[in-house]
Amino acid sequence: MKKNTDELLNDYIDNQIDGFMLEEINERIKTDLILLKKLQALKTIDQSLWHIEIYPAPDGFTKKIMTKLINPSVAALNKIKSFFVSVVGLLSTSILALLLAAYLTASSAVSERETFVKLDSVITFIKENMSYGFSFVGSQKAVSIGWVASMILIISVYFIVESHINFKNKIKQINRN
Amino acid sequence: MKKMTDIEIIDSVTRGNTADFALLIDRYKDKAFSLLKRMLKNEMDAEEVLQDSFLKAYNSLKNFRHEARFSTWFYRIVYNSALSVLSANKRKIEHEMISIDEYFQPGIIDDRIYSSSENAQEYILKLIDQLPIRNALVTILFYVDGLSLSEISKVMDISLVNTKVLLHRSRNALRDILLKHNYQEEML
Numbered sequence: 001m002k003k004n005t006d007e008l009l010n011d012y013i014d015n016q017i018d019g020f021m022l023e024e025i026n027e028r029i030k031t032d033l034i035l036l037k038k039l040q041a042l043k044t045i046d047q048s049l050w051h052i053e054i055y056p057a058p059d060g061f062t063k064k065i066m067t068k069l070i071n072p073s074v075a076a077l078n079k080i081k082s083f084f085v086s087v088v089g090l091l092s093t094s095i096l097a098l099l100l101a102a103y104l105t106a107s108s109a110v111s112e113r114e115t116f117v118k119l120d121s122v123i124t125f126i127k128e129n130m131s132y133g134f135s136f137v138g139s140q141k142a143v144s145i146g147w148v149a150s151m152i153l154i155i156s157v158y159f160i161v162e163s164h165i166n167f168k169n170k171i172k173q174i175n176r177n
Numbered sequence: 178m179k180k181m182t183d184i185e186i187i188d189s190v191t192r193g194n195t196a197d198f199a200l201l202i203d204r205y206k207d208k209a210f211s212l213l214k215r216m217l218k219n220e221m222d223a224e225e226v227l228q229d230s231f232l233k234a235y236n237s238l239k240n241f242r243h244e245a246r247f248s249t250w251f252y253r254i255v256y257n258s259a260l261s262v263l264s265a266n267k268r269k270i271e272h273e274m275i276s277i278d279e280y281f282q283p284g285i286i287d288d289r290i291y292s293s294s295e296n297a298q299e300y301i302l303k304l305i306d307q308l309p310i311r312n313a314l315v316t317i318l319f320y321v322d323g324l325s326l327s328e329i330s331k332v333m334d335i336s337l338v339n340t341k342v343l344l345h346r347s348r349n350a351l352r353d354i355l356l357k358h359n360y361q362e363e364m365l
Contacts, residue, residue, distance in 0.1 A: 006345065006349050010344075010345040010348060010349070037356060038356070041356050042348060042352050044297065044301075044352075045301060045348050045351045048297070048301040048302060049301070049320040050320055051302065052316075052317060052320055052321050053302060054207050054321060055207070055210055055214050056207050057206040057209075057210040057224070058210075058220075061206055061224070061227070062199050064228070065198075065199075065231050065232070066195075066196070066198070066202070068232065069195055069232070069235055070195055070196070170257065171233065171240065
C-alpha cells in the first residue's frame with residue numbers, strides 16, 4: 001500500500017493522474033496529514049531539482065574539439081613531434097654521457113700513451129660485445145624470442161582491430177535504436 | 178538570426194560545413210559535462226570522455242537516423258563512454274546492482290551536508306551527488322537535460338518502467354530525508 005501511495009504521489013506531481021483517481025487523492029489530502037506532508041515534501045523536491053547546478057565545460061573546450069576535427073593532422077603531428085623530441089632527447093643524453101665518459105677517461109690518464117691504452121681497452125670491449133651480439137642474433141635463443149615477440153604483436157593487433165570493430169558495431173546499434 | 182535546430186545543424190555538417198558542429202558542441206557541452214562529472218567524480222576524466230564522445234558523435238554523424246532526437250543519441254554515446262571508463266577504472270558500479278533503499282543511507286554524510294547547507298534547496302542539490310549512479314543519472318537527465326522518461330530509457334538501455342521506478346525512488350529517498358529534517362515546511 002505504501003508503495004502504491006508513493007507511486008500515486010509521484011504521478012500526482014507529474015500530472016499523470018486524472019479523473020476519479022485525482023479526486024480521490026485530493027479528498028485524502030484534506031484528511032490525511034501524513035499524506036499531505038509527503039506531498040508537500042515531494043513538491044519541494046521536484047521544484048528544487050529543476051535548479052540542479054550545471055557545471056560548465058572547461059574553457060576553450062569547443063575550440064579544442066574543432067581543432068581536432070578540422071585539422072586532425074595537427075593532433076597527429078603533435079604526437080609525432082613529442083615522439084621525436086623524446087628520441088632526440090634520449091640520443092642527446094647518450095652522446096653527452098659518452099662525451100663525459102671520454103673526458104673523464106682522458107683527464108684521469110697520466111700520459112698520452114696511457115690514454116691510448118685505455119681507448120684500446122674500450123674498443124676491445126665494444127668489439128667483444130658486438131661479436132657476442134652477432135652470435136646471439138644467429139642463435140636458436142634469438143629465434144625463439146623473435147617467435148614469442150611476434151606472437152605477442154599479432155595478438156595485440158588482433159585485440160586492437162577487434163575493439164575497433166566492436167566500437168563500430170555499437171555505434172551502428174545506437175543508430176538502429 | 179534564426180537559431181538552427183539540431184537536425185539543421187547535422188544536415189549542414191554532413192553537407193560538409195564542419196564548422197557548424199561547434200554549434201552542437203556549444204549546445205550540449207555543459208550539460209553533458211555536468212552529467213559526466215557526476216558520474217565519474219573527476220573533472221579530468223569527465224573532460225576526456227566528453228571530448229571522446231563529441232569525436233565519436235562527429236565520426237558517426239552520417240549514420241545518425243533522424244527518428245530519435247540528437248540529444249538522446251548523443252547522451253547514449255556519452256553514457257556508454259562513461260561506463261567504459263568506469264569499468265576500466267574498476268570503480269564500476271556495485272551501486273548499480275544495489276537498490277536505492279539498501280544503498281542510500283546517507284547517515285554521517287547526511288549530517289555533514291545538512292550542517293554545511295544554508296537552506297533546503299542547497300541541501301537537496303548536494304544530496305543528488307550522494308545518490309547511486311543510475312538514480313542520479315535518471316534524475317539529471319530528466320531535470321537538467323529535459324529528456325522524457327522514454328528517451329532516458331533509450332539512453333540507459335533500460336525499460337521505461339525501470340526508468341520511472343528509478344526516478345520515483347530518487348525523489349522518494351530525497352523526500353524522506355527532507356521530512357526527517359522538517360525542511361518541507363520551511364520551503365513551502
